[in-house]
Amino acid sequence: MRRLLIMWMLALTAAAVIPLLLAGAGESRAEAAFGTGEVSAAPDAPRDTDASGSPDGAAQSEPPPGAVELSAAGGNSAREIFGAANRASAVPEADEPSRGEEAFAETEIGSSGVEPSPGSGAVPPRVPDAETVVRVLDGDYTRLMPLADYLEGVVAAEMPPGFPEAALAAQAVAARSLVYYRIAHPKHSGADVCTDPGCCMAFGEATDVSRAAVAGTDGAILVYDGEAAMAAFFSSSDGRTRSAEEVWGAAVPYLSGVASGENMEQNGHGVGMSQYGAREMALGGADWREILAWYYPGTEVT
Numbered sequence: 001m002r003r004l005l006i007m008w009m010l011a012l013t014a015a016a017v018i019p020l021l022l023a024g025a026g027e028s029r030a031e032a033a034f035g036t037g038e039v040s041a042a043p044d045a046p047r048d049t050d051a052s053g054s055p056d057g058a059a060q061s062e063p064p065p066g067a068v069e070l071s072a073a074g075g076n077s078a079r080e081i082f083g084a085a086n087r088a089s090a091v092p093e094a095d096e097p098s099r100g101e102e103a104f105a106e107t108e109i110g111s112s113g114v115e116p117s118p119g120s121g122a123v124p125p126r127v128p129d130a131e132t133v134v135r136v137l138d139g140d141y142t143r144l145m146p147l148a149d150y151l152e153g154v155v156a157a158e159m160p161p162g163f164p165e166a167a168l169a170a171q172a173v174a175a176r177s178l179v180y181y182r183i184a185h186p187k188h189s190g191a192d193v194c195t196d197p198g199c200c201m202a203f204g205e206a207t208d209v210s211r212a213a214v215a216g217t218d219g220a221i222l223v224y225d226g227e228a229a230m231a232a233f234f235s236s237s238d239g240r241t242r243s244a245e246e247v248w249g250a251a252v253p254y255l256s257g258v259a260s261g262e263n264m265e266q267n268g269h270g271v272g273m274s275q276y277g278a279r280e281m282a283l284g285g286a287d288w289r290e291i292l293a294w295y296y297p298g299t300e301v302t
Contacts, residue, residue, distance in 0.1 A: 126219040126302050134179060136203075137194035149206070150193070151175055151214045157197075157204030158233075159275055164282035167275070168213035170291040171233070173301065174273055175201060176214075177221040180228035222292060222299040224254050229299050231292075234268025235275050241295065242270035254296045272296065 129148035136143045136150055151172055159171045178201065183192050187200075195203040222229040230252065232244075237260045244255035247269055260277035261284070273295035281291050289301055 126221075128219050129176070129214060134183075134193060135191040137188050137191035137196075139195075142191045147176070147179065148214055148218075150179070150203070152206035152210045153203040154201045155210035155213050156207050157202035161207055161209040163275075163279050165213070165216075166282035166286060166288045166291060167278040168209060169217050169288035170273065170278050170282075171275065172210075172213040172217045173220050173222060173288065173292060174231040174233050176217070176219075177223075177229050177231040180221050181230045184227060217288065220301050222254075222296055223302055224296075224299045229254055229296060231296060231299075232269070232272030233275060233295075234270060234272065236262055236264040236267045237270055237274045237277060238266045239263040241272065241274055241277070244271050247271050254298045256297060258294060258297065260295075 129151060130146050132147040133144050134147050134150055136145055154175045155168060155172050158175065159168055161168075163171075179193055182200070186192075188194060193200045197203075222231050232255060239262075240259050241257050243251070243257045245251040246257065248271070255271050260274045261280040262274060262276040264276055273291070277295070278291045281294065282288075286294075292299070292301065
């Protein structure tokens, strides 16, 4: 009888303890998998799930050459990072102006409804693009590249190469201004900009045309009240651009509505520089400084 009682007690103990041990082991595995995903995935990147049910990045292989994990990128500004640069993955050059900047500006103003604070980001001395390194979020990794390389890829993806030189140069300055604006107003943790056209600006393979546009405006940015301007741009308008207040509900002095000569169907948010409007001005003899002065009144070029 005593032996049966002991065996019965042991059975009860095992029944209670074993499930707890198994649950603990399962929890540890889940924590480990979660931690692995957090290391490789970017904080602002969508956590999509593939067909296997695993988060993107959880099964990430070795990082591409030149990439660094976000945890290693730290919080340094673009001017504090120097080193070898590598180009990000290329996409075809633009046949039509890109809508990438639409999301950039809509996210900045539309979601918060707050006008950027004047003077909150001091404009640094003009520095050649090749001497400034930016942190570019590309998927799950951050790449370090000279600002010149990044801008060449942006201009190639955002504006067709057949546009006049003055329009392409204006596009280069607008894009460069947005990079400096984003450095002063961080959006990503551990990166200055990204290659997602739905978030920042489109990025593609540099061309001779885009290189010339960037080199011809080397280091030039638009400033307003002592800081880099949020030089929003879009594809085409119906004859006039819209003000930031009209579209996003927040007034920005240099993003006011102006006449635009293309008179096409409005394609984009309508705030800032119309790319087809810039094309028309260039064809009419305007240089890139005149184009920018028209679409961003009150700004100055450094």
